[in-house]
Amino acid sequence: MAESIIKMEGGVIRQQKNTILKNVNIDIASGEFVYLIGKVGSGKSSFLKTLYAELPLEYGKAEVAGFQLKKIKKSQVPLLRRKCGIVFQDFKLLIDRNVYENLEFVLKATGWKNKKAIKERIETVLTKVGMSDKQTKMPHQLSGGEQQRIVLARALLNAPPLILADEPTGNIDPETSYQLVELLKEICDTGKTIIIATHQYDLIEKFPGRVFCCEHGELYEKTPAKACECTDEVLPLPPVEEIIPDPSSEAGMIETQNTEEVPEDTTTVNRETETVAATEVTSQTTDLTETPEQTEAETEDKKTAEDSAEDIMTLIGKLDYPEITAFDYELDHLPEIKPEDQEVAAQETSTTTEVQEELPEKKEKQNLPPALDVELID
Structure with missing residues (x-):
């Protein structure tokens, strides 16, 4: 029997003082293909983050790839993550450099120094995911499925024994998601352990594996392995029963039972009916006493009011x-x-x-210069 690569007993997963999952008991052997399903916010991502020490394990015992999560030091966290290839839903590629430079950056950050070895490793993983001709492409020049394959190649750079895929098919179409999961299944056949958190439940039937469900603050295995019943599908409404009319009745309708209650004080009811009848009679008498002149006056008043409005x-x-x-x-x-x-x-x-x-003539005359006296000049 294969050795356990993930083992947790009585684990309690918390985030910001909120308990997400409790009493987690799980044992996953090397080379297994595992699905992690559940509603949004049920704790799938929190469980994966705990496995690669993004969230601390406060209670219980857990061992991942030979590291004790309860006792792990900060200096050992990078070593743990080298054994965990992480595939994110939102890709997290560096947009200012091409595909080759993205993968080169990861290798140099994890201690690779030989340029020839770096180049050979990048070509190997790109060939495995079918992206060997995309080395010089920028991330924005790739489709969603191509970017997800590059992210998978990045996860395979250090040949990790464990690959954690958090919603890897969330941003790609169904056909491309089938190709990606098929590729993950092929990688699993080489002895790697694959854990996929997903909402695409049809993958479970197409590519079978163990199924763990996050529900009501617990993590348990589905046996037999099938899609979780806690889906977000809308349940159909119950059928409406048709009421068939009774032909024996006069109007063809179902007779209703008289459920009216008899009032205790009948005198008050009689008084109310008498007052209502009196008001109706008085209103009728007033209507009868109105003359045509009054009606014409009322119509004229209405017209004047409408005109003023x-x-x-x-x-x-x-x-x-x-x-x-x-x-x-x-x-x-x-x-x-x-x-x-x-x-x-x-x-x-x-x-x-x-x-x-x-007026203009007078103004012109006023503006003329004074006439010269010729006699005075002589």
């Missing part, structure tokens, strides 16, 4: 526009000018125009 609305509408002012509105309501007044106004305007024509 229209005048107010037109005034408000004109004031809303800057080109029409209140002064323009007042001009519309000036008294009408009679024909006699129009003639007087025309005469006044003609006289004013004549005066205005004479």
